[in-house]
Amino acid sequence: xxxxxxxxxxxxxxxxxxxxxxxxxxxxxxxxxxxxxxxxxxxxxxxxxxxxxxxxxxxxxxxxxxxxxxxxxxxxxxxxxxxxxxxxxxxxxxxxxxxxxxxxxxxxxxxxxxxxxxxxxxxxxxxxxxxxxxxxxxxxxxxxxxxxxxxxxxxxxxxxxxxxxxxxxxxxxxxxxxxxxxxxxxxxxxxxxxxxxxxxxxxxxxxxxxxxxxxxxxxxxxxxxxxxxxxxxxxxxxxxxxxxxxxxxxxxxxxxxxxxxxxxxxxxxxxxxxxxxxxxxxxxxxxxxxxxxxxxxxxxxxxxxxxxxxxxxxxxxxxxxxxxxxxxxxxxxxxxxxxxxxxxxxxxxxxxxxxxxxxxxxxxxxxxxxxxxxxxxxxxxxxxxxxxxxxxxxxxxxxxxxxxxxxxxxxxxxxxxxxxxxxxxxxxxxxxxxxxxxxxxxxxxxxxxxxxxxxxxxxxxxxxxxxxxxxxxxxxxxxxxxxxxxxxxxxxxxxxxxxxxxxxxxxxxxxxxxxxxxxxxxxxxx
Numbered sequence: 001x002x003x004x005x006x007x008x009x010x011x012x013x014x015x016x017x018x019x020x021x022x023x024x025x026x027x028x029x030x031x032x033x034x035x036x037x038x039x040x041x042x043x044x045x046x047x048x049x050x051x052x053x054x055x056x057x058x059x060x061x062x063x064x065x066x067x068x069x070x071x072x073x074x075x076x077x078x079x080x081x082x083x084x085x086x087x088x089x090x091x092x093x094x095x096x097x098x099x100x101x102x103x104x105x106x107x108x109x110x111x112x113x114x115x116x117x118x119x120x121x122x123x124x125x126x127x128x129x130x131x132x133x134x135x136x137x138x139x140x141x142x143x144x145x146x147x148x149x150x151x152x153x154x155x156x157x158x159x160x161x162x163x164x165x166x167x168x169x170x171x172x173x174x175x176x177x178x179x180x181x182x183x184x185x186x187x188x189x190x191x192x193x194x195x196x197x198x199x200x201x202x203x204x205x206x207x208x209x210x211x212x213x214x215x216x217x218x219x220x221x222x223x224x225x226x227x228x229x230x231x232x233x234x235x236x237x238x239x240x241x242x243x244x245x246x247x248x249x250x251x252x253x254x255x256x257x258x259x260x261x262x263x264x265x266x267x268x269x270x271x272x273x274x275x276x277x278x279x280x281x282x283x284x285x286x287x288x289x290x291x292x293x294x295x296x297x298x299x300x301x302x303x304x305x306x307x308x309x310x311x312x313x314x315x316x317x318x319x320x321x322x323x324x325x326x327x328x329x330x331x332x333x334x335x336x337x338x339x340x341x342x343x344x345x346x347x348x349x350x351x352x353x354x355x356x357x358x359x360x361x362x363x364x365x366x367x368x369x370x371x372x373x374x375x376x377x378x379x380x381x382x383x384x385x386x387x388x389x390x391x392x393x394x395x396x397x398x399x400x401x402x403x404x405x406x407x408x409x410x411x412x413x414x415x416x417x418x419x420x421x422x423x424x425x426x427x428x429x430x431x432x433x434x435x436x437x438x439x440x441x442x443x444x445x446x447x448x449x450x451x452x453x454x455x456x457x458x459x460x461x462x463x464x465x466x467x468x469x470x471x472x473x474x475x476x477x478x479x480x481x482x483x484x485x486x487x488x489x490x491x492x493x494x495x496x497x498x499x500x501x502x503x504x505x506x507x508x509x510x511x512x513x514x515x516x517x518x519x520x521x522x523x524x525x526x
Contacts, residue, residue: 022143022162023171029155033059036159037066039178040142042191043170044071044125046096049139051131054146059157060129063146064100071098071125087115089124097124103133140167173220176271181206184266184275186214205278213278214265219244219406220272229334237334239325239409244272247406249314249322250378257308259301260391260401269317279401282390285426292432294390294400298420299436301397302383303443306413310378327379327411329365329372336364336466338473346480347472347491348518356517363510364466371412371459379411384423414456418464422497424471424490430500461504468498499523 027033044050050067052060065079071092082088082102090098099120106112112134120126121139128134145160163171181187189206194215204216221243225233235242248269254261266275284294313323340357344350352360382404389401417440421433437460444451471494475487498521502511514522 020168022160023175024158024160026149026152027059027157027159028153030062033063033157033159034066037063038070039174040144040161041067041070043174044142045140046123046125047121047139048125048142048167049121049131049137050125050127050142050144051134052127052129052144052146053131055148058146058148060146061102063144063159064127064129067127068098068100071096086111087117087120089120092125099124099126101126101128103128103130106130106133109135140164142167142171169220173218173271173273176268176273177216177218180266180268180271180273180275181216186266186275189214191216206275215262215276215278217244217247217274217276218272219247219274238331239327239407241406244269244274244406245316245320246322246408248274249316250324250380250405250408252316253314254402254405257305258398259305260394260398261405262401262403269320279389279391279403282392283385284388284390284400285385288426290385290423290426290428290432291390294388295420295436296439297397298383298388298400299417299440300443301400301402302413302416302420303440303447304397306377307444307447308377312376312410324378324408324410326376327409327415329368331409332368332466333361333364335470335473337361338477339469341473342480343472343476344518346476347488348520350518352517356513360510360513360517363513367462367507367510368466371414371455371462374412374455374459376410377413379409379413379415380405381407381409381411381415381419383416383419385420385426388420412459412463414460415463415467418460418467422464422468422501424475424494427493458504458506461501461506465498465501465504465507465510468494468501472498495521 025036027036040050050064052064054060061081068079068090069075069077072090073093077090079090079100080088082100083104086101086103086106088100090100092098097120099117101117103112112118126139141164143160143162145162147158147160149156149158161171162168178187181189186206186208189208192205192207194203194205202218204218206214206216222235222240224242225235228234229237234240241247244267248264248267251261251264255263260279262276262279264274264276267273284291284298312326313321316322337357337360340352340360344352380402383402387402387404389403391399391401417437421428421436441451441453441456444456445453472491475491475494478484478487500523501507502514502522511522
C-alpha cells in the first residue's frame with residue numbers, strides 16, 4: 001500500500017475538549033456480559049490496564065473471565081479467581097501476555113513490588129479487580145464499573161465504561177465500527193486483520209459464514225503534527241490526505257470512469273470508517289517479478305486516464321467536495337530532501353554540509369521547473385504492485401483493480417508511470433521498462449495526437465529520479481526512526497533506479513552533484 005507516511009507524531013491540541021459522559025450499557029443476562037467482554041477485548045493492546053470496579057457479586061470476575069478467554073482465544077480456558085494469589089498470568093493469542101489481578105486482599109503496595117507487578121504489566125494486558133488499591137498509573141486505562149440491577153431481572157447488571165483520553169478514542173472507534181458493521185449487515189462476519197502499510201490506516205477482512213467477504217478500512221482523521229517548515233506540518237507540505245474524505249471522493253470518481261476501484265458498501269465519514277468491496281489478493285507480479293501482460297494493462301489504464309480531462313475536485317457526499325491539491329514545487333523538493341536528511345547519514349554514513357544540501361535543493365528546483373508548467377492530471381501517487389489487484393473474471397482494463405489512492409494530487413502524468421515501471425518492491429529491468437514506456441507512448445498518441453514525446457521523456461526521467469530519491473529517504477527513516485528495518489531490503493533496487501535515471505541528460509547537474517557527494521548512487525560511465 002502507501003510508501004509514504006506522516007513524518008511526525010501528532011501534536012497535542014492546545015484546547016482540552018469537554019469530557020463526554022461515560023458509556024452506560026444494561027447487560028440483562030450473562031450472555032450479554034460475555035458479548036461485552038468480547039467487544040472490550042477487541043481493542044486492548046499490550047501495556048493497557050483494565051480497571052474492574054464494583055461491589056461484591058457485581059460481576060467483575062465474570063467479566064474478567066470472559067475477557068481473558070477472548071484474549072486467549074480459548075472459550076474453555078480455566079480462569080480461577082486470583083483472590084488468594086493476587087496475580088494470575090495467561091498467554092494470549094499472538095504471544096501476548098495477560099495478567100489477572102485481584103487486589104481485595106492486598107495488604108500493602110510492597111506485595112505487588114515483590115510479585116513484579118509493574119514490570120509484568122508494562123508489556124501485558126492487565127485486568128485488575130479492586131483497582132483503587134493500585135494507586136496512580138501512567139498506562140492507558142479502561143475503566144469498567146459494574147453494578148447489579150435486579151429491577152431489570154435476575155442477573156442484570158449495568159456497566160459503566162470510561163477511560164483515559166487515548167482509551168476513549170479507541171472505545172468510540174470500536175463502537176462506531178460495531179454500529180457500521182451491524183448497519184450494513186456484516187455483524188455476523190469474522191474480522192480478520194490484514195497486513196497494513198507504512199501509514200496509520202488499518203484494514204480488516206470481514207468474512208461472513210457463507211464465505212462472502214468485504215474489507216473494513218479504519219482511517220480516523222489524522223491530526224496535524226508539529227510544524228517542520230515555514231510553520232507547516234509534514235502532511236500539509238507533501239500533500240497527504242488528512243481524512244477519509246479524499247479516499248471516498250477519489251474512489252467514487254474512479255468507479256465513475258470505469259476503473260475497478262473498490263465499491264463503497266458502508267461508511268462513517270466522521271469516524272473515518274469504510275466497508276469496501278473486496279477485490280481479492282491476486283497480484284500483478286509472480287515470484288517477485290512483473291507479469292508482463294498484467295503490467296501492460298496497468299500501463300494502458302494510465303494512458304486512458306491521462307488522455308482524459310479530469311477535474312481537480314470530486315464529490316464526496318451531499319454538499320461536500322474533495323479538492324485535489326497541486327503536487328507543487330514545495331512538496332516535490334521537500335520529499336527529495338528526505339534523502340540527504342535520512343538516507344545519507346543513516347545508510348551512507350555521510351553528513352552533507354549545509355552548502356551541499358542547499359546546492360542539492362537548488363539543482364532539484366531547476367530540474368523540476370519546466371515540468372511544473374505542463375498539463376496536470378490525477379497523480380494517484382502509489383500506483384505500483386502492492387496497490388494493483390488482478391481481476392481475471394472481468395474484461396479489458398477493468399481487470400486492473402486499484403486501491404490506495406487517497407493521497408492523489410494534481411500532478412504530471414509521468415509520475416504514476418514511473419511509480420509502476422520503477423517499482424520499489426519489484427525488479428523491473430531497463431529493457432522491460434523501455435518496452436512498457438513504448439506501449440504507454442503508443443496508447444497516449446492514439447488517444448491524443450498532440451502528445452509531446454520528448455517533453456514526456458524528460459519529465460519521466462526527472463520524476464522517476466525524484467521518486468527514487470524520496471523513497472530512499474523514507475525507507476531509511478522507517479528503519480532509523482520507526483524501527484522498521486524490513487524496508488532496507490529494497491534499497492539496492494531503488495539505488496539502481498536512481499542511477500539509471502541520473503544518466504538522462506536532463507539530470508546532468510544532479511548527476512555531477514551525486515558524483516561529488518554520494519558517488520555510490522551514480523552508475524559508472526560506459
